[in-house]
Amino acid sequence: MLTILDRYILKRYLMTFLGIMLLFIPIGIMISLAEKIGRIIDNEAPLDEVIIFYGNFSLVLGNLLMPILLFLSIIFFTSKLASNTEITAILSSGVSYWRFLRPYLIGASIVAVLIFLMGMFIVPRASIGFNEFEFKYFKKGRQDRQTTNIFTQLNENDFIYVSSFEPKRQIGYNFTYEHFGENDELDYKISAANIRWVEKDSLYRLTSYKKRKIRNGVELVETKRRLDTLFSFKINDLTPVSYAADTKNLFELNDFIKDQKRKGASNVNVYILAKYKRWALPIAAFILTLIAVAVSSVKRRGGMGFNLLMGIALGLVYVFFDRIFGTMAEQSGFSPLLAVAIPNVIFGALAIYLLQKAKR
Template identity: 75%
Template sequence: MLTILDKYILKRYLLTFGVMLLLFIPIGIMANLAEQIGKMIDNEAPMNEIIVYYVNFTIVIGSLLFPIFLFLSIIFFTSKLASNTEIVAILSSGVSYGRFLRPYLIGATIIAVIMFFMGMFLVPRASEGFNEFQYKYLKKGKQDRVTSNIFNQLNENDFIYVSSFDPARQIGYNFTFEHFNEENQLEYKINAANIRWIPKDTLYRLTSYSKRKLLKETEIVQTKRRLDTLFQFKINDLTPVSYIAETKNLFELNEFIKDQRRKGASNINTYVMVKYKRWALPITAFILTVIAVAVSSVKRRGGMGVNLAFGIGVAFIFIFFDKVFGTLAEQAGFPPLWAIIIPNLIFGALAFYLLNNAKR
């Protein structure tokens, strides 16, 4: 059951966090609008799409900054409690430091649950619209996927290859399809100058088509100038967009990663990193809460300014570690799980040290 102390701190915790979000997110929107308004006008972005984009922008950017806002808001209101000697009064009345920390952990739990469900279900949906708008109007002309030398394993028996892919026209060039039997022997091979998806007829059109079928020592060759046919894959499966993992919810992402592992995708670590980061965010909320309380609960000569400066410094160091290990995992083959664990272990150890120091 919550006591008066719990309700008092918890109310300040959630209220300050909410105000922090309400203050900084509009600033972020205005800064982004000022930077991108020229591109939006040049590319004739419709007003309704711009409005939807900034709704998605708020959700995506807000979720990314949740831990930092949480950290700074705790430092802000706890420093104020310390400067008013309220914390001294609370601890002098016989309340242990652990008991004083309890409402903060309750608040961190509430925020962590919100962060978890947002990250797993709401943010992916917003991320899809956010990225689509960016590549359509703000990064017009830039590719949102790999478009050359694309190799893909569809299942245990089928492999496809295209030398280049044009996502706008949904056409792949120098297409090859290979089918192997259960004994891992090539059964037939299809070649075409290009493969194109025809949405109207929901089929694929192959140009300069040839099929070589192997029957023991006999080779049967079939050629056609053009062939309309069906395949058990979608044209966009040739090369998913670079942000594809960010647009999938918890269950879709697990299935997507499983499917990409089976296909032997070269950038699998990028997808796995997205998954682990979502699971790590709630843990990060607790670690940063403990650090913020330990730092700001002590009354200092410099007051709130010193605590805020320290908090901003820690926030930037945390972001730096997160980016460095994330890049190592995506580009250098570093294990994605360790790329997530190491920064949290470092800051978890820092939280433990600062907490013990604050108790003394």
């Protein structure tokens, strides 16, 4: 049951956090709009699409900044409590420091649940429209996926390869399809100058088609100038968009990663890292809450300004560690799990140290 103290601190916790979110997100929208208004006008983006884009932008930005804004909001209102000697009065009345932390942990639990639901289910849907708009109007001409030397394993027996792929035209060049039978021996191989998806007929068109197969030690070759046929894969399975992981909810992302592992995708670590980061953000809410309380609950000569400065510095260090280890996981063989865990372990230990120091 919540006491008066719990309700008082919890109300300040949630209201300050909500206030800072409502302050920073419109600022982010204004900055983005000021930067991109020229391209919006030049590309004649419809007003309704722009409005929907900035609605999605608000969700994506809010989810990205939520842990850091939570951190700053706690420092802000806890510093005010300390400067008004309210914390001294609370602790002097016989309330232990750990009991004083309880409403903060309740608030962190509420925010962690919000972060979890946002990151796992709400933001992925918003990311679809956000990224599609970005590449349609702001990143015109840029590719949103790998387009050269694409190798994909469809299952245990089938492999496909194209030297280059044009997503807009849905055509791949220097196409190869290999099927292996028993004992991992090549059963047949299909090659073509290009493969094109013909949407109106729902089939694939191969140009300069050639099929080689071996039967009883004899090589059989079938060639055609053009062949319309069907395959079990979709043309976009050749290479997913670069932001694919951002657009999938918890269950879809698990299935997607499993599928990419089966195909032997070279960038599967990017998707695994995105998955672990979603799980790490709710944990970060607790760690940053504890650090913020420890930093700001002690009355200092510099007051709130000094506490905010220290908080911003710690926040930047946290983001730096997160980026460094994330880049290592994406571009090397470094474990995505360790890339996510190390910053949280370091700052978790820092939180415990600072709390013990603040308590004394």
